Amino acid sequence: MHLARVIGTVVSTRKDAALSGLKLLVVQPLAPDGQDAGRPLVAIDAVGAGTGERVFYVRGREASFPFLPVEPPTDAGIVGIVDHWTVE
């Protein structure tokens, strides 16, 4: 999984049927020091995250597992909202 900050939302009316009702969020991946790391991407939300929150997301087809038996075609999904993290 990867740390990220939610920086926006995506609205898509015409899309794969398995994506209907799902929230699409733009996330900026973060390095352990809290700095931006790499390019933003779009992830489906499985936990009710919102803009500005720090989250962790899963990559790959596992991102669709929270929605079983529906399998939305996605390669990234938010599966947790981060309260805090520590690096030693």
Next chain:
Amino acid sequence: MQIARVIGTVVATQKHRTFEGAKLLLVQPVTLDDRPTGAAVLAVDSVGAGVHEKVLVVIEGRAAGDALGRKAAPVDAAIIGIVDQVDVHEDAAGVMSRP
């Protein structure tokens, strides 16, 4: 599998239910000579690893979810072992890296 160093811990109250009770650790993949390589990732811990320990991490695929022992877990990285020691035989490694 990759060798990584545990560098931190993550606390998340609101998360997908398959993560309940799971420990989340930040791990930094390292080279064979223990230098950081690539981006740090968040992994679930199934072996009781701690910060500063060198661990074995499965990244991507079904193996990570299996490590948590839960079906259809949305997990892409899991710590599945604590590394005691890594031995690389320089002559063998040299042969492999030749074109």
